[in-house]
Amino acid sequence: MIALIDIGGTQIKYGIMNTNTETARTLGSIDTATDLPDFNILDRIDIAIEHIKEDYTIRGIAISSAGVVNPTTGKIVHANPNIPNYANTSLKEILENKYNLPVSVENDVNAALLGEIYFGKHQSVSSAIMLTIGTGVGGALFLNHQIYHGYSFSAGEVGYTFLNDQNIEEVVSARALVNRVQQQTPHEKVDGFYIFKELEKGNPEIARILDDYCQQLAKAIINQVSLLNPELVILGGGIMEQTGYFEPQLTKYFNQFYTNHYASQRTTITFATLGNTAGMLGAYQHFKNQHPNK
Known part of the structure; x- marks a missing residue:
């Protein structure tokens, strides 16, 4: 199982991918209440991952994210102020060190296109x-x-x-x-x-x-x-x-x-045609491209 995380400006959607059947399931979402003075997007990502781990054993984390993303290093090189303190976050490195799992990060629109190509009709x-x-x-x-x-x-x-x-x-x-x-x-x-x-x-x-x-x-x-x-x-x-x-x-x-x-x-x-699931599906495709043996 691969954890799927889709980070947007107003919420984080999360789900799971069964790699044997390549079928995904959306599990829930978490609001990103950015008006809070102590807001930290990493805390919300951790909550989503922990929710997934309650019911599933995961072998990796595939992330689709708002912002400008270096898809190789998984760093958020630029982000709009609607997600405070997100720019220059080394997201892939932080999560790999914390969970001891392979992680991939791709921009949300890029991920949506990958989802439509590989899991849609194209x-x-x-x-x-x-x-x-x-x-x-x-x-x-x-x-x-x-x-x-x-x-x-x-x-x-x-x-x-x-x-x-x-x-x-x-x-x-x-x-x-x-x-x-x-x-x-x-x-x-x-x-x-x-x-x-x-x-x-x-x-x-x-x-x-x-x-x-x-x-x-x-x-x-x-x-x-x-x-x-x-x-x-x-x-x-x-x-x-x-x-x-x-x-x-x-x-x-x-x-x-x-x-x-x-x-x-x-x-x-x-x-x-994939609606809100396109980003998570594309995040998985990007993960698979980077970690073909997982």
């Missing part, structure tokens, strides 16, 4: 881009059958690229869409559920905003595809679960705006 794919559309826009690159990390482990950070003189995440994140709808409606609580409920009702302003949003997202995808020429583009994030709407719209605008028709006809836009 095992035969050699190249893919993943965009996660949420509060921001995350990204990951899978090239020549492996994650491409970049010189400083920051490859795939598409949210920092520009569209219409703004960072892409200010244009095509789910937050950007909600903010735009909020400006056009007196409704006090705008979220994805409200937006698509109004679309079903035939709200013309919502339809217009969504249509323009799809045009901008298609252009953002084209920018990535033009540079890397992947076989597959995988879109993840809660709002992208509305595949019945987004799949035909994005495909239409992708083909309309991408003037390299030879490449556009050979690029597939698809959607993540």
